[in-house]
Amino acid sequence: MIFLDRPRDHDDHTVADFFELLCLVNMDRQISTDTLRDFIDDNRGNKTFQLTDNQLNDVLGQIGWRIEAFADWYPFRLTNSDRVLQAEDLLTDNQKRYISLLACGNLPFFPRANRQALTDFFEMVSGSVLKEMWPSNGQSIIVGKNNTELTGSKADRMNVLGKLLGGNPNIQDSDFRAGDRGDGGIDLAAYLTLDSWEHQNIVAALAQCACSRSDWTIKHGEITNTRLRSLIPSAVPWAELIFTPISFRSNSGKWAVPADVPGVTLIDRLRIVLSLMRLEPTEFQSIPQFVEDLLGYRLDVV
Template identity: 30%
Template sequence: MDFITGDLAPNTPHLFADLAELLLMTGYIGRNSLHTNDLASLLADGAVDFEDLDIEQDAEVEAAQKGQSSSEKSQRQENQLEEVFKHLSYRAQALKAYYPFVVANNTLSLVEPAALSLRYRVYRLLLACSRLRSFEGATGIRQHWAKAFTQLSQYALAGLAPKQAEVRIFDANSTDRRDYYGTDLRKALNKLGQDLAVLTINGEECQKAGSSGDAGLDLVAVVNFDDGAATSYALLAQCGAQETGWPQKTLAAHALRFRSYFQMPFDYPSVMFTPVCYRTATGEWTDNQAATGVLLLDRGRILSLLDAQDCWQAIVEEPWFLAFENGFLGVNAQD
């Protein structure tokens, strides 16, 4: 399997920061530290991501109109790299024990491999799932790692639910769908409605859903009181192992989307998991719109929930986690 840098996002510091970390994690530059000059060289030779292209083109047009010199243009690049290192510094301060890097003197350094703690190993999974497009050459690897992110999120969701809650994966390709809900979505929705103790299940609408898919629901945590009365307590969650596309999925598991299937006395809380560190250099959301209508759990919040349960050892012993590590450690870095 190969790691490729791909298109760059110089105007999106949290995404460019992920690339910087992966350059070290994968051994792309052949050493354990990366200076801002290394990123400058990458910017000079690399292609710009489509979403950043308009910004760069507008900047070039404006520079030409103002007759800016090459030194003024290089200042723009310096400002971009400065923002990246501000974001990396935020990570080092905010993530602390979870963060497998040191940021100092415009240099990002990877901790010694022998010092990779359980927390650091889980961080590596989240980092890789934030930029799956950079991993190529192994059949289905992106799908396998995205599935691993969902399984990791199952652990994190347990940290939000009461201890007696049952936390299951509703995703179509999961073990829970096969063994508990059933692979046929129509039957799975009926089982879900029973677990949620809804007032009524609209069987006709469930039939219209068809036999495949997951209706936008990846994870569900349920506290069933088993007392014959309507309504269990539940959390409905969606997982987006995507670099930029996940904000379009934030409402995929919202209770509003299930009203055609179930008559519910109230809307269950909705959660959105993303492996991305979706922050500015001051710790705010990059865009508050992505956190509208759901509880947004990004990289830092996921790590915090896992830490509160102290489930690191259990995670790294999971077959899906070991499969990820074996794949990642076999990555070949290339231009």
């Protein structure tokens, strides 16, 4: 169900995620910073990972920022002089949606058999967020192969997509390797048709959904105009977006490591939640069954 050993790096936001997951599955749904450190020491195996008192204080600062930023979507609170993290026994639907994004941003802790359902869920959520953010007279579509709204061969789908983006593609099946029915690295697309006569020189965007904590910063390379312009020649470069369930924030709410953020529009966990807050409940995706099962799971941490 869940295999917690150690955070994958020392960033405050990464350790805070681990803290939240451990709290969520502990018997009484509360965990102290001392217990967090002891648990990592006991389960890290042959990996070197230690947390100093200062690092633990920084993690608590990260939790404090999340309490403010995510408001009533946040399912945790600090108790015992702000040294113990506690989750409510009964979570609201919105708090379950936060947990779903938390799970999507921490795939290595879950069985491989469950990861596809989480990434598919995140792609659908990202599609809803892109639709909410995009001008109401525009269109947004899911392109990812598991949820795509386009039909036909890869060449057929890419030709349709290229025309929607304002390009004049002439893609052939022979442009791809035999049997390639992938999505070309594109998960989402959006466009704003400006008149009914001329489809070129419009406003458009391509987006990648990136759950991996280790390589999300380079995923945008798959949707750049530089990479795709030979297939989709367009007079105007499209905007490039990355959606990630990772909460890539410092304790002040700024980017955790500004130099790691590529030159794209970044929609991280907070920006996703803020967008979802503006949607009607009927527009939300169902909570993944795996997350519902996770919420009923308990681990004897101490």
